Amino acid sequence: MKPVCPEGFPEKPGSLLIEGALTGEGVIDICVSKEGFIVAAGPGAGRKFRGEAEYLVDGTRSIALPGLVNTHTHAAMTLLRGFADDMPLQQWLSEKIWPLEAHLTGNDVYWGTRLACLEMIRTGTTSFHDMYFFMEDAARAVEDAGVRAVLTYGFIDLGNDEKREHEIRATERFVRHVKSLNNPRIKAGAGPHAIYTVSEEGLKWLAGYSEDEGIGIHIHLSETEQEVADSVKVWGVRPPQLLDRCGILTPRTVAAHCCWLDRDECALLGKRGVSVAYNPASNMKLAVNRAMPYHWLREAGVNVSLGTDGCSSNNNLDLFEEMKIGALLQKFFWNSPTLLPAFEMLSAATMGGARALGLGSGILAPGKPADIILLDRNAVCNTPLHSISSNAVYSCTGSAVTTVICQGSVLMLDRYIPGEDEVLCEASAVAADLVKRTGTA
Amino acid sequence: MKPVCPEGFPEKPGSLLIEGALTGEGVIDICVSKEGFIVAAGPGAGRKFRGEAEYLVDGTRSIALPGLVNTHTHAAMTLLRGFADDMPLQQWLSEKIWPLEAHLTGNDVYWGTRLACLEMIRTGTTSFHDMYFFMEDAARAVEDAGVRAVLTYGFIDLGNDEKREHEIRATERFVRHVKSLNNPRIKAGAGPHAIYTVSEEGLKWLAGYSEDEGIGIHIHLSETEQEVADSVKVWGVRPPQLLDRCGILTPRTVAAHCCWLDRDECALLGKRGVSVAYNPASNMKLAVNRAMPYHWLREAGVNVSLGTDGCSSNNNLDLFEEMKIGALLQKFFWNSPTLLPAFEMLSAATMGGARALGLGSGILAPGKPADIILLDRNAVCNTPLHSISSNAVYSCTGSAVTTVICQGSVLMLDRYIPGEDEVLCEASAVAADLVKRTGTA
Secondary structure (H helix, E strand, C coil): CCCEHHHCCCCCCCCEEEEEEEECCEEEEEEECCCCEEEEEECCCHHHHCCCCCEEEECCCEEEEECEEEEEECHHHHHHCCCCCCCCHHHHHHHHHHHHHHCCCHHHHHHHHHHHHHHHHHCCEEEEEEEECCHHHHHHHHHHHCCEEEEEEEECCCCCHHHHHHHHHHHHHHHHHHHHHCCCCEEEEEEECCCCCCCHHHHHHHHHHHHHHCCEEEEEECCCHHHHHHHHHHHCCCHHHHHHHCCCCCCCEEEEECCCCCHHHHHHHHHHCCEEEECHHHHHHCCCCCCCCHHHHHHCCCEEEECCCCHHHCCCCCHHHHHHHHHHHHHHHCCCCCCCCHHHHHHHHHHHHHHHHCCCCCCCCCCCECCEEEEECCCHHHCCCCCHHHHHHHHCCHHHEEEEEECCEEEEECCECCCHHHHHHHHHHHHHHHHHHHCCC | CCCEHHHCCCCCCCCEEEEEEEECCEEEEEEECCCCEEEEEECCCHHHHCCCCCEEEECCCEEEEECEEEEEECHHHHHHCCCCCCCCHHHHHHHHHHHHHHCCCHHHHHHHHHHHHHHHHHCCEEEEEEEECCHHHHHHHHHHHCCEEEEEEEECCCCCHHHHHHHHHHHHHHHHHHHHHCCCCEEEEEEECCCCCCCHHHHHHHHHHHHHHCCEEEEEECCCHHHHHHHHHHHCCCHHHHHHHCCCCCCCEEEEECCCCCHHHHHHHHHHCCEEEECHHHHHHCCCCCCCCHHHHHHCCCEEEECCCCHHHCCCCCHHHHHHHHHHHHHHHCCCCCCCCHHHHHHHHHHHHHHHHCCCCCCCCCCCECCEEEEECCCHHHCCCCCHHHHHHHHCCHHHEEEEEECCEEEEECCECCCHHHHHHHHHHHHHHHHHHHCCC
16 A cells, blocks of 8 residues: 555655645646656656655645745844844844854754754745855755755855955855755855955955855845945945946845845846845835835846745745735835736846856756645635635745645645654753843843 | 643633733743623732632633734625736726626625634634724624624715715614624724715714714724825815814724824824724735835824724734734834834724724723733743744734634634534635635626
8 A cells, every 4th residue: 555645755756656636737746756856746746656656645634836936034033033123234143143143053054044944844845045154064064954955155254354364264164064964955055244244355256166166146236225335335336336347246146135236236236146035024024115116127137036034034935925015015015016016026036036046946847856835725724715826925825834745745735744852952052041141132 | 630721622611711821921830700891810820719710721722812903804805805906006996896796685784704713713802993884794693703893883974965864874773783783792892984075964874973982983094195185175184184073083083094293293193092903915915106104103192902903904813923013014014113012002902903993902901891811821922932922913814813712711722613614615605606706806
C-alpha cells in the first residue's frame, strides 16, 4: 500500500504526486521526481505517474500555487520582533537595534534564522534572499529547515580601508563556504549594504568579485529621500548613477526598496536588467514618504519582486500579507485604483522573485524545481472563490497555507511541521537572553 | 468532574473560568457569570471561583485580549469577495457591484452575514457595526452566530420624496423588529448612507428619530475629495457642517472613513462627541488619496475606532490585519514613524470600538460584558514575546486567535466553531447562484 501523506509525514525525500489541486488553469495533478523537479503538471497528468510515485498528496481540497519568494530580508531579526517600534529612525537604531545587534552571536543568528524559516514555511514562502551577519550559521539554519535561499553577508566598510579588507575576506570566506556545502537549495551572493555604508572601492570590488564568481548582488537602494540627497551632496550623483559607475547594476542584482527612484532611473535599471525588491510594509512603518514607482518600473520592463525586509521593521515574514499591503500601497500612493492588480502582485511574489534570484522556480511547469504550496480551498478567506489571485492577494494571509514543498521535499503537511516546538522554544530563549545581556529591555 | 472545555465544546451557556492567561497586567484568571459578565479578573482571581464555575478554559498557553470591535462594515458583501477588484470606482460600482446587489435576496444576506460572522469569530472580532439591506435577515444571522452587533438599515432617498417615505418606514420597521427580538447582543441604529445619497429632510428625520429612540447613527463621512467638493458646490458647506446643521453629529454617531476632514472639522467632531471609524484598507484599495487625520482627531479628543468596510473593498474582515495596515498608513501618509503606536491602535480596535457603539465592553474588568479572545502565545507571530501589543498589531493576523467568547458564550474553542462547514457551503452556493442569475460573471 502506497503511503498517502496525510496519514504520515514523508520524512525521506521521494517522488510524489499531488492529485486534483485547483489552479488558474483548472484542476491538475502535479508529478514530482525524487530529485525534486516537476516532471508533469496538468489535468489528468497523474494517471500514469500514480503507479511510480512514492508519496501521494491529496490536493482535492486545495489550491496549488508556486512557493512564494521573499527577495529582501534580514532573517535573524525575527529575534527582535516587537522589541522596539513606533520610534524615530535614528533613536530606534542607536538606542535599540544596534546595541542588540552588537551582542549577537552565531548561535543567536542560527536560531533567529530557524525561526524565520519556520515562519516562512508556515506562510507559504519557499525561497528567500537574506543579508545579515554570522551567515555561516544562517546557512546551517537554512540547511536544517529545508528551504531555498540566496544568502549574502552584509558588507559595510564605512570608507575605512582596514574595515574594507576585513569585509572582503569575510565575503570571500562565506562564498567559499556556501560553495563547499554543495547544497542545490543554497547559494551565496555579494551583499553591499548600501551606498551610505560602502565605499566606492568596496562597491567596485564587489562588482568584480560577483562577476568572477557568477553570483548575485543584494543591495539597499534609494530607500529614503535623505539617501538621495546625501548621495548628490557627497558623490555629485544620485544613488543609481553611483552604483552604475561602480558596476553594481547587473542582471544578477536585486535592489531593495527603490522608493525614491525617478523615471529615468527606472529606465536605467530596466536597461541594466536589475531586479527590484518591493518592501511596502517596511516603507510604510519607517515612514519613507514615497512608494516605489511601480508604473515606471513596469514601463521600463524592470522585473519587480516582493520582500518583507527584517522583522524589526515589518514585523512578520508573511508574504501573503505583504502582497495585500503592496497592492494597496501602489493604488493609494499613486492615486490609481487599477495599479498593481492582484494577478500582477501574485506574479511578482512568485515568478518575479524566482527570476530575481535566478532560481528557475516560480511556475508550476515541467522541468522546474518543485517549489509548491497548497492553500485551503475551504478556508473562510477562499469563500466564495470568485478569483484565485484576488483571494490570494487581498483576502488570505499565510494562515491559509496547509502544505509546503521545496525541491520536492515536504516541509509542511496539513499544517504540521516536524520540529516546530524546538525552534519556537530555542528562539524564545535566545531572544530573551540577548535582551538580558544587552541590558536594553 | 467539572468539564474542561478543551475536552468538549460548551454548547450551553454557563459560568466559566479562564485560568492563567497572559495580559499586559501579567498572568490573570477571568471569572465569568452565567449571565455573561466578568465578575473578577486578576492574578489568582479564580481560586475562589473554581468551585462554582461550570466550565474551565485553560489559558496557560494564551494571551487574553478584549474581543475586537469592527465599527464599519457591510457584512453580507462577503458574498462579493474577489468578484471584482482593481477597477476604476464608477466602472466597478456600475458594472459589477450594483448589478449584483440588485439581485440580492434576504436569503443571500442571511448567508453572507453568517459567513461574515464566521470570519469575524475566527479572527477575534466579537462585535460589529453593520449597514446594508435585508437587515432582518442580517439580524437573524447575528442571532444564530452568537456575536454582538449594532445593525443599521442603509437609508438612501436620493432626494426623492416617495423614496424617502419608503426608507422612513423601512427604518422604523427594522428598529421595531430588533427591539422585539429582545436580544442583549443585538441593537439597531439609524443608517443615513451619506450626504450624497440622503436629502437634508432625510438626515433631519433620522437625527430626530434616533434621538427619540435613543439609538446610534451610522454614516459615511468625507470619504473622498469628490464628496467634499460636491458638498461645497451643492450645499455651500463641507460635509461635517451639513451634518451638524441636520443634527446628525451626536455622541451616538459613528462616522466612517473621515479621510478628508480638516483640522477644524476634527475639532467639531470632538465637540459633538462623535466617534470615527477608521477604514485604512478600503481607503487604500479605493485610492481615496488621503489618510484619516488621526493626529488632529486625537488632539480634538475624538474617539477613534477601527472598521474593515465591506469585503468588496478590503477583501476580508480580519481586524488584526486592519490594525497593522492602519498603524502603518498613519506613519506613511503623515510622515511620522511615531504616529498611532501599537498600543493606541489596539485600544482603538477594542475600547474605542466599544465606546463608539456604547457596548460597555472593550476591557477585561469586573462588571463588563465577557467579550474575550485568546491568542496562541506559542504561535510564530508571538515568538519572541517582547511586547503583547506590538505582536498583536504588527506581527499577528487573526489566525493567532484560538478561542472567542461573547457575552460569556463560547463561540470558538481551540479554533473549533460548531456548524462552520454548513456556513461555508451555503455561502459558497448562494454566492455562485447570485453571480449566475445576475449574468455578470
